[in-house]
Amino acid sequence: MLPADCSRRLVAELRDALDAxxxxxxxxxxxxxxxRRLLRTWEPAETPAPQPTPAPETSGEAPSxxxxxxxxxxxxxxxxxxxxxKAVRVRxxxxxxxxxxxxxxxxxxxxxxxxTTASAPSRASGQASCQVSETKPPRGIQQxxxxxxGLPECRLLSVGDRTRMGRGSRAxxxxxxxxxxxxxxxxxxxxxEAFTLKEKGILLRLPMAYRKAASRNSRLWAQLSxxxxxxxVDAAATAKTQFLQKMQxxxxxxxxxxxxxxxxxxxxxxxxxxxxxxxxxxEVLSADPADCMQEYRCLLTLEGLxxxxxxxxxxxxxxxxxxxxxxxxxxxxxxxxxxxxPCGGGTDPIWSPQLxxxxxxxxxxxxxxxxxxxxxxxxxxxxxxxLMAELLPLVGTQGPHWLxxxxxxxxxxxxxxxxxxxxxxxxxxx
Amino acid sequence: MxxxxxxxxxxxxxxxxxxxxRWRRVSTRSVTGRGPSRDSTGAVIGxxxxxxxxxxxxxxxxxxxxxxxRRVDRGAAVGALPEAIAALSxxxxxxxxxxxxxxAKFDRPEAAPALWQLLFRVLSPLSANGxxxxxxxxxQVRVVKSELxxxxxxxxxxAQLPEDGSxxxxxxxxxxxxxxxxxxxxxxxxxxxRVRLGDEIPLCECEALARPGPPVPRVEAxxxxxxxxxxxxxxxxxxxxxxxxTSQQEQCALLGKIHSYTRGCHSDRxxxxxxxxxxxxxxxxxxxxxxxxxxxxxxxxxxxxxHWRRQELVFWRWMDTVLGTCPPExxxxxxxxxxxxxxxGEWELVARELQALQEELRGAAEPRRAAWExxxxxxxxxxxxxxxxxxxxxxxxxAALQRAWERGGAAAQPHGPCRLVKSDAGASGGPGLRAAQVxxxxxxxxxxxxxxxxxxxxxxxxxxxxxxGALPGLIWILPPGR
Numbered sequence: 001m002l003p004a005d006c007s008r009r010l011v012a013e014l015r016d017a018l019d020a021x022x023x024x025x026x027x028x029x030x031x032x033x034x035x036r037r038l039l040r041t042w043e044p045a046e047t048p049a050p051q052p053t054p055a056p057e058t059s060g061e062a063p064s065x066x067x068x069x070x071x072x073x074x075x076x077x078x079x080x081x082x083x084x085x086k087a088v089r090v091r092x093x094x095x096x097x098x099x100x101x102x103x104x105x106x107x108x109x110x111x112x113x114x115x116t117t118a119s120a121p122s123r124a125s126g127q128a129s130c131q132v133s134e135t136k137p138p139r140g141i142q143q144x145x146x147x148x149x150g151l152p153e154c155r156l157l158s159v160g161d162r163t164r165m166g167r168g169s170r171a172x173x174x175x176x177x178x179x180x181x182x183x184x185x186x187x188x189x190x191x192x193e194a195f196t197l198k199e200k201g202i203l204l205r206l207p208m209a210y211r212k213a214a215s216r217n218s219r220l221w222a223q224l225s226x227x228x229x230x231x232x233v234d235a236a237a238t239a240k241t242q243f244l245q246k247m248q249x250x251x252x253x254x255x256x257x258x259x260x261x262x263x264x265x266x267x268x269x270x271x272x273x274x275x276x277x278x279x280x281x282x283e284v285l286s287a288d289p290a291d292c293m294q295e296y297r298c299l300l301t302l303e304g305l306x307x308x309x310x311x312x313x314x315x316x317x318x319x320x321x322x323x324x325x326x327x328x329x330x331x332x333x334x335x336x337x338x339x340x341x342p343c344g345g346g347t348d349p350i351w352s353p354q355l356x357x358x359x360x361x362x363x364x365x366x367x368x369x370x371x372x373x374x375x376x377x378x379x380x381x382x383x384x385x386x387l388m389a390e391l392l393p394l395v396g397t398q399g400p401h402w403l404x405x406x407x408x409x410x411x412x413x414x415x416x417x418x419x420x421x422x423x424x425x426x427x428x429x430x
Numbered sequence: 431m432x433x434x435x436x437x438x439x440x441x442x443x444x445x446x447x448x449x450x451x452r453w454r455r456v457s458t459r460s461v462t463g464r465g466p467s468r469d470s471t472g473a474v475i476g477x478x479x480x481x482x483x484x485x486x487x488x489x490x491x492x493x494x495x496x497x498x499x500r501r502v503d504r505g506a507a508v509g510a511l512p513e514a515i516a517a518l519s520x521x522x523x524x525x526x527x528x529x530x531x532x533x534a535k536f537d538r539p540e541a542a543p544a545l546w547q548l549l550f551r552v553l554s555p556l557s558a559n560g561x562x563x564x565x566x567x568x569x570q571v572r573v574v575k576s577e578l579x580x581x582x583x584x585x586x587x588x589a590q591l592p593e594d595g596s597x598x599x600x601x602x603x604x605x606x607x608x609x610x611x612x613x614x615x616x617x618x619x620x621x622x623x624r625v626r627l628g629d630e631i632p633l634c635e636c637e638a639l640a641r642p643g644p645p646v647p648r649v650e651a652x653x654x655x656x657x658x659x660x661x662x663x664x665x666x667x668x669x670x671x672x673x674x675x676t677s678q679q680e681q682c683a684l685l686g687k688i689h690s691y692t693r694g695c696h697s698d699r700x701x702x703x704x705x706x707x708x709x710x711x712x713x714x715x716x717x718x719x720x721x722x723x724x725x726x727x728x729x730x731x732x733x734x735x736x737h738w739r740r741q742e743l744v745f746w747r748w749m750d751t752v753l754g755t756c757p758p759e760x761x762x763x764x765x766x767x768x769x770x771x772x773x774x775g776e777w778e779l780v781a782r783e784l785q786a787l788q789e790e791l792r793g794a795a796e797p798r799r800a801a802w803e804x805x806x807x808x809x810x811x812x813x814x815x816x817x818x819x820x821x822x823x824x825x826x827x828x829a830a831l832q833r834a835w836e837r838g839g840a841a842a843q844p845h846g847p848c849r850l851v852k853s854d855a856g857a858s859g860g861p862g863l864r865a866a867q868v869x870x871x872x873x874x875x876x877x878x879x880x881x882x883x884x885x886x887x888x889x890x891x892x893x894x895x896x897x898x899g900a901l902p903g904l905i906w907i908l909p910p911g912r
Contacts, residue, residue, distance in 0.1 A: 007655040014663040021670045028677045031706070035684035038709050197709070201691030204704065204712050211697045213725045214627060220732035224617060232743060239746035240611040246753055247608055251584035259582020267780055273835040274783045275882065280831060281787070282885075285794060293820065299802055300824040302795040308832060309788045316781055323777075351621045353630055355700070355862030356848035361686030363865045364850070368631070368678050370872040376671050377879035383664075384886050385779055392890070395897050406898060408657045411909075413890040417664040419909035426903050 006390050013386050017379055042195040221352040263319050270312050277305055277312075380416065387413055511748055514741040520734035521616050523551045523623070534599035535752045541599035546570055549602060552609065552619065553577040567595045578605055581612075600756065607749045616735050625724050628705040628849035629685055633868065689852040700860065701851055 002010070206214075284302060289295035358364045391409045399405075403423055411420045512528045519525025526544040533541040550570040554577065571593045578588060588605060591598035609615050685706065692704035704712075711718035806813070848863060898906060 001654045001656055002660075004654045007653070010660055011655060011663070014660065014667065018663065018667055018670065021667065021674060025670065025674050025677065028674065028681060032677060032681050032684070034710060035681060035688060035706055038688060038706065038713060039684060042713055197688065197691045201688075201709075202694055204692060204695045204709070206695070206697060206704070206708060206712070207718070210708075210711065210718070210722055210725070213722060213729060215698070216729050217625070217627075217725055217732070220729060220736065223736055224620070224732060232740060236739075236742050236746065239743055239750075243607065243746055243749055243753070244611050246750065247604065248584050250753060250756065250758055251586065260580040262582060264776075267777055269835055270784070271780045273832075274780065274787060276831060276835055278787055278885075279878070279881075281791060281794070293816070295798075296802065296817070297820050297824055299795065299798045300821060301828070302791060302798065304824055304828045306788065306791040306795055308828065309784055309791060313781070313784045313788065316777070316784065320777060351617055352624070353628065353847040353849045355851050356631065356633075356865060356868065357851050357853045357860075357862050358865035359852070359854060361683055363869070364686060364852075365679050365682040367865050367869055367872070368682050369675060370869060370876060371631070371633075372671070372675050372678060374872055374875050374879060377876065377883060381879060381883050381886065384883065384890075385783075388886070388890060389779060389782065392893055395894065403904075405657060406894065408661060410891075410894050412657075412661060412664065414887045414894070415909060416887075417661055417668070421909050422907040424905040424907065426905050 002394065006394070010387065010390055013383065017383060020379070039197055042197075218352070225351050260323070263323055266319055267316070270316055273308075273312055277309055281305055384413065510741055510744045514738060514745045517734045517738040517741065518616075518745065521620070521731050521738055522548060523619065524548055530599075531603065534603040535748075535755065537598075537600035539597055539599065542597055542602065543567070543595055545599055545602035545606070546574060546595045549574045549578075549605060552606075552615070568593045571595050574605075581609075583608060600752065603752060604749075604756070607746075607752075611746075616738070620728070620731060620735065623728075625721070625728050627707055627725075628701075628851075629689075629707075630847045630849055632847045634846070685850065686852065689850075701849075703852060705849070 001007075281302065284298050284305075287294075287298065289298050358367065391413065395402075395406055395409050407421060407423060411417055515528040515531050519527065519531075524547055526541075526548060530541045530544050534545060546567070547570065550573060554573055571591070575589055575591075583605060585601065585604065588598070588601050591601060688706060688709060689703045692709060693702060695704050696702055696708070707721065711721050851862065895906075898904070
């Protein structure tokens with residue numbers, strides 16, 4: 001068992017790391033839900049309604065289904081289903097009989113293709129057939145006029161149906177019934193209702209109100225981010241500095257000008273400094289000096305690095321003294337001091353996002369995977385340092401179960417907890 | 431009649447009278463309950479009286495209307511201050527009315543609660559957004575005090591204010607002005623609550639770090655734990671990362687699809703396709719209305735911020751006078767805080783690292799110096815010129831290195847959130863970053879970090895080997911794959 005205070009610190013650190021990861025996962029799940037829902041079939045109530053703008057703009061743009069089907073439409077659709085099912089049945093029957101009907105159909109076909117009259121032998125489903133031919137194809141985008149084949153077609157065909165002429169924007173050339181028998185009627189029925197991004201995504205248009213607001217938004221952000229110097233801006237800047245100076249003077253005591261936040265930021269910088277110095281040192285040590293000159297430069301570099309390191313240490317001591325001596329107060333709670341801030345946060349911040357262009361899904365996936373890996377490595381390095389600081393001293397002092405502890409510490413620190421070593425007792429064989 | 435009012439307005443001929451009327455007109459909307467004034471509208475200018483104004487609306491409005499018509503000739507100075515303050519409070523979240531500001535100057539107690547709330551929203555925006563219920567007054571006061579103190583607020587009077595939030599409006603006004611003067615506070619607040627229209631990806635983690643999630647209430651492990659518990663936690667963490675990476679890959683695939691399916695739909699040619707938020711706006715009309723509303727209110731705030739920028743000089747001059755009305759502070763420090771472990775731990779880590787580095791450098795440099803001196807001992811004067819040149823060159827290199835962390839190295843790294851746009855390869859001239867470049871940068875950073883981690887693990891291994899070597903009679907078999 002580990003000592004209590006050590007346990008508490010380590011468990012706290014690990015739980016912090018777990019919480020950070022869980023938070024990312026939560027956000028990701030949220031985005032995934034939204035994206036998945038967008039790629040499925042959209043519910044009828046959610047299909048984008050055509051704009052209340054004049055028809056010419058929306059013809060061919062808005063997806064064909066209206067937002068809410070009227071009762072009449074529903075009734076017609078019912079009849080449509082029946083007619084289609086019948087058509088399929090009849091066609092099956094017809095194709096079985098073969099040549100005989102083919103001859104007949106050719107004759108009627110020629111009449112049908114030129115016909116604008118719905119002078120089909122009227123049947124009970126006459127009305128329905130008109131609607132069938134009109135509403136086919138469901139999408140209203142691709143129409144092919146297939147020469148009528150088979151007897152049922154001439155009944156179903158009714159070019160330029162009178163009753164449906166009014167629906168201007170969807171002036172589709174009526175084709176015969178289901179051209180291929182593969183389209184089951186049910187799917188053809190559902191199709192006018194369903195909207196999938198895959199098939200009709202390119203038809204979407206953003207509403208005008210949104211477009212205006214969005215462009216205004218980006219314009220305003222651009223104005224806000226531009227740092228133009230004009231007289232008023234300069235005057236305001238001077239007024240601000242003067243105000244700050246006056247504030248400082250009227251407050252009791254001189255103060256060192258250091259705040260806890262500033263100290264924390266500097267400590268972060270020093271941590272970055274340490275890693276940069278170490279990297280340079282390793283570069284120098286691993287390089288093989290070819291001649292005297294290079295050797296001399298290596299020496300100078302090492303000594304220079306040493307001097308800088310001493311300066312940093314000195315600064316760190318000063319900061320410590322400032323925190324303790326001037327009672328700068330508690331470190332702000334809730335900020336995780338763990339990972340390093342390579343961007344030195346806050347230097348010339350960018351207020352609104354810039355564009356990042358990617359060309360394929362693989363590229364995007366690589367980018368994201370790398371980004372997460374960098375974040376994970378950052379976290380791992382931080383945890384490694386913390387664990388080293390807490391656990392190595394424990395191994396130094398030999399207590400009960402020292403071997404087990406040693407083995408566990410080795411796996412945690414040296415293998416990232418993934419692998420374990422084996423310890424054998426070397427008994428002399430005698 | 432306070433002297434500064436006349437200073438501001440005397441130049442314009444109409445004098446203080448007009449300013450009194452102007453204040454009255456602006457503030458009629460925010461009538462607070464007050465007792466009957468001792469005088470009617472016309473005579474007393476210095477004390478604005480809402481009750482009296484409410485009683486004589488006709489007189490007020492008539493005089494105001496007259497004033498308003500003539501105000502155009504007078505120039506901007508008269509209405510400039512309330513206008514500037516109104517712009518400021520439109521930009522801020524939970525911004526109080528200009529009247530509150532005016533009362534705060536005279537340290538009126540009724541102005542205090544609004545200012546406490548404003549400062550709370552400004553200093554800890556996340557807890558205001560995410561909290562289920564607004565924090566209690568005492569909690570707000572405590573958070574504001576500690577946050578201001580940690581940022582280095584110089585005046586100690588703030589720390590002495592009572593926790594029930596009933597007093598100190600002038601001090602709070604000064605604190606707000608101090609925050610505004612120090613940095614781009616408004617821009618930062620606006621950026622934090624920005625409406626995200628595109629699919630964004632943060633390139634660096636500084637935003638994620640600056641905005642920690644809501645603190646999770648957690649029962650700390652009080653007693654000692656077994657090291658196996660730590661191993662279990664590490665394993666859990668590893669698994670969570672793997673899960674995260676797979677989910678992220680799925681999200682990327684979905685995004686790619688959505689972007690391709692909506693190609694050509696966006697009105698903005700440089701974007702070309704819709705983002706998830708925009709497609710969602712089309713799918714769900716109600717959600718779309720909400721988004722539009724948020725967008726429009728953000729536009730209002732942005733315009734107010736730009737307006738404020740143009741007019742803020744007047745505000746700063748006024749704040750100088752506010753500062754003038756404060757009594758000078760005593761020099762007794764009253765804050766005696768404790769330093770919690772975590773902050774101290776961070777310092778410890780860095781100190782330890784630097785010391786270790788120093789040891790290593792000394793160990794490397796000293797023998798080399800000794801060897802060099804031995805070799806170069808008798809060399810001639812032409813050598814010293816070369817030496818000097820080398821020294822200068824190395825000096826420049828090291829100075830550049832120092833600049834890299836002192837400036838934070840921001841120039842080297844792509845920074846900030848980015849909006850993802852799928853475009854076919856070949857758009858090399860346009861604005862924006864290219865994914866390929868970012869991938870390169872990330873790869874090099876990954877290599878760097880892996881090197882650091884390996885080095886740390888090597889260090890541990892050496893240390894453990896040393897400790898274990900003290901105990902003879904054991905054979906340590908390292909795990910395979912090394």
